[in-house]
Amino acid sequence: MDQALKLETLDPSRRPHIGIVGAGFAGLRCADVLLRNGFRVTILEARNRLGGRISQERLPNGQLIDVGANWIHGTTDNPIMDLVKETKTATGVWDSSSNIFDEDGRLLPLEEGEKLSTLVWNIIEDAFAYSNKYGPSIDPGKSLLDFFQEEVVKRIPDTEEGYERQRRLLLQMAELWGSFVGSPLNMQSLKFFWLEECIEGENLFCAGTYNKVLEKVSQPVIDGANIYYRTRVSEIYGKSMTQTGLAHVKTTDGQVIEFDELVVTCPLGWLKQNLEAFSPPLPDRVCRGIRNIGYGCLEKVYISFPTAFWLNPSPSDGRIVQGFCQWLTPSYAQNTNPKRWLTEVVELGSLGAAAHPTLLFYTFGDQSHHLTSTLRALPSNKEKDAFVYEYFKPYYSRLPSYDESNVNCQPTAYFATDWLGDDLAGNGSYCNFRTGLLDGDKDIIAMRNGVPGEGIWLAGEHTAPFVALGTVTGAYWSGEHVARRIAQTYFRGKGEEKERVLDGEKGCHIQG
Numbered sequence: 001m002d003q004a005l006k007l008e009t010l011d012p013s014r015r016p017h018i019g020i021v022g023a024g025f026a027g028l029r030c031a032d033v034l035l036r037n038g039f040r041v042t043i044l045e046a047r048n049r050l051g052g053r054i055s056q057e058r059l060p061n062g063q064l065i066d067v068g069a070n071w072i073h074g075t076t077d078n079p080i081m082d083l084v085k086e087t088k089t090a091t092g093v094w095d096s097s098s099n100i101f102d103e104d105g106r107l108l109p110l111e112e113g114e115k116l117s118t119l120v121w122n123i124i125e126d127a128f129a130y131s132n133k134y135g136p137s138i139d140p141g142k143s144l145l146d147f148f149q150e151e152v153v154k155r156i157p158d159t160e161e162g163y164e165r166q167r168r169l170l171l172q173m174a175e176l177w178g179s180f181v182g183s184p185l186n187m188q189s190l191k192f193f194w195l196e197e198c199i200e201g202e203n204l205f206c207a208g209t210y211n212k213v214l215e216k217v218s219q220p221v222i223d224g225a226n227i228y229y230r231t232r233v234s235e236i237y238g239k240s241m242t243q244t245g246l247a248h249v250k251t252t253d254g255q256v257i258e259f260d261e262l263v264v265t266c267p268l269g270w271l272k273q274n275l276e277a278f279s280p281p282l283p284d285r286v287c288r289g290i291r292n293i294g295y296g297c298l299e300k301v302y303i304s305f306p307t308a309f310w311l312n313p314s315p316s317d318g319r320i321v322q323g324f325c326q327w328l329t330p331s332y333a334q335n336t337n338p339k340r341w342l343t344e345v346v347e348l349g350s351l352g353a354a355a356h357p358t359l360l361f362y363t364f365g366d367q368s369h370h371l372t373s374t375l376r377a378l379p380s381n382k383e384k385d386a387f388v389y390e391y392f393k394p395y396y397s398r399l400p401s402y403d404e405s406n407v408n409c410q411p412t413a414y415f416a417t418d419w420l421g422d423d424l425a426g427n428g429s430y431c432n433f434r435t436g437l438l439d440g441d442k443d444i445i446a447m448r449n450g451v452p453g454e455g456i457w458l459a460g461e462h463t464a465p466f467v468a469l470g471t472v473t474g475a476y477w478s479g480e481h482v483a484r485r486i487a488q489t490y491f492r493g494k495g496e497e498k499e500r501v502l503d504g505e506k507g508c509h510i511q512g
């Protein structure tokens with residue numbers, strides 16, 4: 001009889017009982033693997049729903065949208081891609097045409113946009129190669145912006161006509177990196193840029209939203225685990241703190257719950273703010289990891305229209321805008337955007353069967369703080385609506401075929417995220433790697449190791465394999481990894497069976 005079966009047939013009260021704090025993809029996957037290995041599992045989730053930073057909302061016009069993740073980063077050997085296929089979730093990808101408005105609000109000719117966009121991505125690829133090769137000797141203070149500034153003079157020489165403008169545009173375009181990591185370009189560590197590299201393959205937009213994948217990942221957990229919703233953990237105690245030798249938690253409503261092992265999947269931003277929740281204190285190396293790794297603030301604003309007017313050829317030059325579009329360092333939005341933050345959008349009107357006439361704006365850094373804090377402070381929905389439409393009008397009104405007097409060009413609905421205001425998301429979006437970081441890889445490994453001796457394990461996107469840090473796949477793998485380590489702890493010394501009980505796990509490319 002294998003170990004999993006032995007555990008299954010034990011009196012339920014004697015089966016090892018594993019507590020999981022948080023029901024995002026890390027917690028859900030961890031629970032699934034533990035259940036399949038015969039453990040008793042209880043999830044403590046502060047929200048009234050599963051999924052954490054994967055969640056959906058309906059726009060007032062009925063359209064379902066993703067509030068958190070909506071890209072699949074990498075299609076090769078990615079278990080999330082397998083789930084996308086299994087659930088027949090629609091995905092989208094756009095061709096590479098580059099729609100870029102310069103600082104005066106003029107749409108660059110397509111060839112110029114494509115040339116600059118290709119240069120930006122070539123420099124990013126070279127920065128990855130440089131960081132991979134020379135990481136240990138790169139000055140921790142050096143940023144990706146520094147790398148761009150050095151490269152731009154090599155790639156656009158003084159001999160090229162209009163070189164100064166071309167260099168300026170390229171450096172402005174490079175700022176779009178902020179939409180990937182949630183923090184500005186000058187804060188991106190070059191030394192640890194390699195930690196931003198993704199799984200191989202394409203980046204696909206989850207056009208049908210993540211909701212069916214979430215349902216699929218949740219189902220076995222709903223069927224097999226105890227789930228306590230609206231249960232917020234405020235104190236976490238290791239095994240050495242009790243005579244029973246069990247780990248336990250206290251919740252904000254005064255419950256004390258004991259477990260054989262406890263997996264904490266709270267976001268990195270939450271850990272940063274709640275280090276004192278742990279008794280005994282987390283080891284110094286783990287605390288340093290938590291403090292050292294950055295946490296970004298990507299936010300999204302969806303704005304819907306009656307039709308995707310930007311896909312109608314412009315009466316003047318026949319241009320349409322498909323896929324991504326950027327408005328660089330705008331000089332023409334002084335009232336609403338005096339700091340001239342870059343604005344980027346992906347239009348969702350050309351997603352085949354899943355298309356809807358919506359623009360999805362991405363913001364990061366100070367712009368995210370400005371938008372979320374302003375919206376939070378506005379007292380009525382009417383004022384919030386007016387603010388959002390006015391704030392983004394300088395940009396959407398520059399899209400081809402926009403006509404102020406045409407009702408099809410008037411926004412009908414919007415949704416703005418506020419992860420910065422969400423303490424259960426750690427008041428931010430996901431981990432990133434900032435200038436000044438000295439030992440980023442070791443920081444991740446320290447967090448990933450957790451404190452098994454105390455029965456305290458850490459999982460979540462910030463503890464993922466390096467190729468998937470900060471992503472849905474990374475969160476999923478991190479949960480799987482911890483479950484496997486816990487199973488190994490309980491079946492220690494029975495090598496053959498140890499391998500067998502892990503059957504059924506897939507895509508577990510654990511590094512570090």
Ligand SMILES: Cc1cc2nc3c(=O)[nH]c(=O)nc-3n(C[C@H](O)[C@H](O)[C@H](O)COP(=O)(O)OP(=O)(O)OC[C@H]3O[C@@H](n4cnc5c(N)ncnc54)[C@H](O)[C@@H]3O)c2cc1C
Pocket residue numbers: 021022023024025026027044045046047050051052053054067068069070071072073231232233234265266267270298299300417419423424425428429430459460461462470471472473475
């Ligand atoms: C705006 C945005 C866009 C993103 N875009 C992408 C993308 O396109 N592609 C991609 O791959 N990734 C993206 N991500 C990142 C991705 O969503 C996360 O990496 C992943 O969902 C994290 O999963 P997790 O399980 O680690 O954490 P979470 O999903 O945050 O789960 C943690 C859970 O713990 C709960 N919790 C927190 N504190 C407590 C407590 N004290 N007691 C009880 N429960 C608690 C929370 O409510 C939450 O449910 C994005 C994230 C954001 C915010």
